[in-house]
Structures are given as structure tokens and as C-alpha cells.
Amino acid sequence: HPPNTWRLSWSLLPPPDSKHIKATLEDYDDKKKTREKQGMGEDTTTVKDESEVKVEEEGSDDQKTPQAKPAAPSMAVPSFSLDSSDAPTAPSFSLDAPKPETAPSVPAAEQGPMLPPPRISPKPQTAPSSRAPTAPSSLMPPPSFPAPNSAQRASQSSSLMPPPSRPTPRSSLGVPAIPSRQPPLSSAAQARAPPPRIDTPKSSGSKVKLAPGFSPLDWASLAASKNLANVSSFTRVTPSMLAEKNGRKGNDAWSVYNGKVYNITPYAPFHPGGKGELLRAAGKDGTKLFLEVHPWVNWEGMLNSCLVGVMVSESEDEGLDAMD
Ligand code: HEM
Known part of the structure; x- marks a missing residue:
């Protein structure tokens, strides 16, 4: 939970500028259409392409917030003030979902083959027609881990194999069973067989009840x-x-x-x-x-x-x- 001073600042901030976000998305779609017309290929929507598009947008959009340029090489930390007077220029703590341009900010080379495909369709409801080419990629299930062609899977294929079958335990106590040298008795023979003898002292009778007067x-x-x-x-x-x-x-x-x-x-x-x-x-x-x-x-x-x-x-x- 944020401290109470934060909560106060939140209440003073204006609502997030949805108009600005919408304009940005439309601009993004327009640029993409233009690229497709110029024969730049299908909308592969790779991470790298998104980064390029975003950098271009940032150059032409003065309304962009500092938090919207993580793809830029600059490491400058965006300023944030709790003062209510800066509220209009500091909508950085928007409650909206992250903007689409920020998602593919990590270069493809750094992501590695294990990460799921980036979700780059920000609001399909607002522009379903322009988002159509990217929908299949966003709806695809995440790749299996590790990737089928990865070196990890190749190495794990041996380590994940079931362990070699152990020899069946001979008995719960580990004592090898001694094979009987006699043929097994039939049930009738077992019934006729005398009960096992328990050796006891010859005179191991119990005390008798003595007659009265013979204690x-x-x-x-x-x-x-x-x-x-x-x-x-x-x-x-x-x-x-x-x-x-x-x-x-x-x-x-x-x-x-x-x-x-x-x-x-x-x-x-x-x-x-x-x-x-x-x-x-x-x-x-x-x-x-x-x-x-x-x-x-x-x-x-x-x-x-x-x-x-x-x-x-x-x-x-x-x-x-x-x-x-
Ligand atoms: C003259 C000689 C004997 C005397 C004085 C004698 C005396 C006794 C006494 C005092 C007990 C009770 C023992 C106790 O409660 O701990 C007893 C029990 C017994 N005696 Fe003797 N006994 C004699 C000879 C024998 C002989 C020759 C036998 C057997 C061949 C015998 C068999 C037994 C048995 C079976 C009990 C019962 C033991 C029990 O309940 O645990 N006794 N005898």
C-alpha cells in the first residue's frame, strides 16, 4: 500500500487523458498501413518493428509522456512530483493498462527465445479492423518451454528422461526371499498339518484354584x-x-x-x-x-x-x- 501522502496526490491528479491515448493509437495504425502499402511486407509485428514505429512516433508527438519512451536509448529517469500544480504534466501514474508502445520496449535480441510473444494489440475493441493482422499472434498460446529447437530442450531431453528402471525390490526389508525346498501344501494338507509348535517348559501350567482352607x-x-x-x-x-x-x-x-x-x-x-x-x-x-x-x-x-x-x-x- 502506498503511504498516505501518495493517496492524497492521487486524488488531486486529473483523470487520465484517454483522448491522447486514442489519438496515439490511431496514428500508430495509420503509420502501419502506410508501411504495408510501401511494400514493407506483412505486418509481422516483430518486436523490432514495434520499437522502430514507436521511436518515429515519439519524434512527431510532443504530447508524449516521459514514461512512453522506454525504447529510447536514453536512460533519463522521468521526473515525478507529488505537487498538485504539476498534475497536468505528470500523468505518469495512469491507471490505464500500459500503452502499446511500451510493451515491446526490450530489443528482440535481449528477449531470448524463451519469452512469450509480446502482446501488442492495445485495445482491439477500438480498432478491430486495423488490429486484425496482429490478432493471431496475440491469441497464440505461449510457446512451450523450452522452445522445441532450443539447446535447453536438447540438453533436457536426456536429463528429463525417466530414471532407469530399478530392480524390483526383493522384499520390504531387503532380505532375499528364501525359496522353499518343499512343494507347496494344498489347502487340505494345510488343514491337516499340525499347528506350529511353541516350545514351552514342560511344567508350565498355570496356577490352580485352591480349595478353601488350602491357601x-x-x-x-x-x-x-x-x-x-x-x-x-x-x-x-x-x-x-x-x-x-x-x-x-x-x-x-x-x-x-x-x-x-x-x-x-x-x-x-x-x-x-x-x-x-x-x-x-x-x-x-x-x-x-x-x-x-x-x-x-x-x-x-x-x-x-x-x-x-x-x-x-x-x-x-x-x-x-x-x-x-
Ligand atoms: C515340593 C516341592 C514344591 C513346592 C514346595 C512348590 C511350591 C510352589 C509354589 C509356592 C508355587 C507358587 C509360585 C508362585 O506363585 O510364584 C508353585 C507353583 C507351581 N508349581 Fe510348584 N512346588 C513344588 C514342586 C513342584 C513340582 C515338582 C512341579 C512340577 C513338576 C511344580 C509345578 C508348579 C507349577 C506349574 C506352578 C504354577 C506356576 C505358575 O502359576 O506360574 N511344583 N509351586
Whole structure:
């Protein structure tokens, strides 16, 4: 937006002199007709011709404004005053469209081949007959960029070519697909095939719902109250003895943990993993199973009242018996 002082000057300026512009256009058309009659060829309306015409006009037209001679080699800057007294002689800020003579002010040699054709028909409505020869050029679409015969297009033809086709990606992760060595299974065979196995610890059952009165706290209370080993004295247990105490046929179930033999029968209904899981180690050394499932459990503290004795070999037991 112009400063406010400009706006004030604008309001003081007289309206643009349309009469002057019209006279200039008519003069321009007359001169062009004359040139055509003199055999100067068709109205090619090149930029150069327009410049020549304009220079001629400027020489004969004293009413021309300073802004109307950009084609002249002079680089003098037109004066402009905001003073209202200069208004009649300074209509340089006309709101009209640029005059036709000013458009082709750039020499053709400087325009280069890339610029669109200059629009030099100023007001076709006012003089349609004289403008007719130039109409096709003004209505022509702008040339394609770059020009078909330009060196730029010649060089771009290679750079604008689509990139060479890349090898098809093997997979999204870039890992080559491993071809299957087996023939593909039919849908029926797939249905019959067993589901994929997921290896889990052998005794990875979940906790069972314990019966009322068989909570860990109940066990702690019971174990602290009395001895639950169900033996008369600390016993040396041989493998054969242990095998008999498997919890079947009314026998207690004994298990060995770290060389110590425990009667696990009283604990079975309290075992959070279930009676069946606990009894898998009945009549055996259950240390390995135990550590696979819950190595954090302190069995010594929990089963202290269930301690039967220690494991001994058969020969050891015989020797000790002889000593007794
Ligand atoms: C006398 C020896 C054993 C004692 C004192 C004992 C004690 C326990 C205790 C306290 C838990 C609860 C663990 C927790 O909540 O973190 C438990 C869970 C369990 N126990 Fe035992 N256990 C014994 C032997 C066994 C044996 C020999 C097996 C299997 C062969 C077994 C299998 C399980 C299973 C599967 C669970 C459930 C684990 C879970 O829910 O994550 N236990 N046991």
C-alpha cells in the first residue's frame, strides 16, 4: 500500500487523458498501413518493428509522456512530483493498462527465445479492423518451454528422461526371499498339518484354584503346627525305598530335592500349581523339574516339617545298617 501522502496526490491528479491515448493509437495504425502499402511486407509485428514505429512516433508527438519512451536509448529517469500544480504534466501514474508502445520496449535480441510473444494489440475493441493482422499472434498460446529447437530442450531431453528402471525390490526389508525346498501344501494338507509348535517348559501350567482352607497361609500355619513327615525318625532313603513312595496304593509320595527327601503328600492340596504337577516328582528326584518351573521358591522353608531324611545309595545304606 502506498503511504498516505501518495493517496492524497492521487486524488488531486486529473483523470487520465484517454483522448491522447486514442489519438496515439490511431496514428500508430495509420503509420502501419502506410508501411504495408510501401511494400514493407506483412505486418509481422516483430518486436523490432514495434520499437522502430514507436521511436518515429515519439519524434512527431510532443504530447508524449516521459514514461512512453522506454525504447529510447536514453536512460533519463522521468521526473515525478507529488505537487498538485504539476498534475497536468505528470500523468505518469495512469491507471490505464500500459500503452502499446511500451510493451515491446526490450530489443528482440535481449528477449531470448524463451519469452512469450509480446502482446501488442492495445485495445482491439477500438480498432478491430486495423488490429486484425496482429490478432493471431496475440491469441497464440505461449510457446512451450523450452522452445522445441532450443539447446535447453536438447540438453533436457536426456536429463528429463525417466530414471532407469530399478530392480524390483526383493522384499520390504531387503532380505532375499528364501525359496522353499518343499512343494507347496494344498489347502487340505494345510488343514491337516499340525499347528506350529511353541516350545514351552514342560511344567508350565498355570496356577490352580485352591480349595478353601488350602491357601499358602493355611499351609504355613499347618506346617508350623506339627511334623508332617509321617516317619518315626530321620531316615536314610535308598533309591528303592524312594521308588516305593510314589503316592500310589495308599503310600505317601516322597520326592528328593537337593539330596533331601520330603514327604509331599500333605502339601499336595496346597500346591499352587496343582496336585498333579507336584506329584510328577513323586518317588523321584524332583530337583530339575522344580527349578525349571519356579527356582525362586524356597522349598526348604516350606517343607521343613515334611522332611523324611536324606538320599543314600543302596550300598551306603547296607554299610550303615551293619554299623548299627
Ligand atoms: C515340593 C516341592 C514344591 C513346592 C514346595 C512348590 C511350591 C510352589 C509354589 C509356592 C508355587 C507358587 C509360585 C508362585 O506363585 O510364584 C508353585 C507353583 C507351581 N508349581 Fe510348584 N512346588 C513344588 C514342586 C513342584 C513340582 C515338582 C512341579 C512340577 C513338576 C511344580 C509345578 C508348579 C507349577 C506349574 C506352578 C504354577 C506356576 C505358575 O502359576 O506360574 N511344583 N509351586
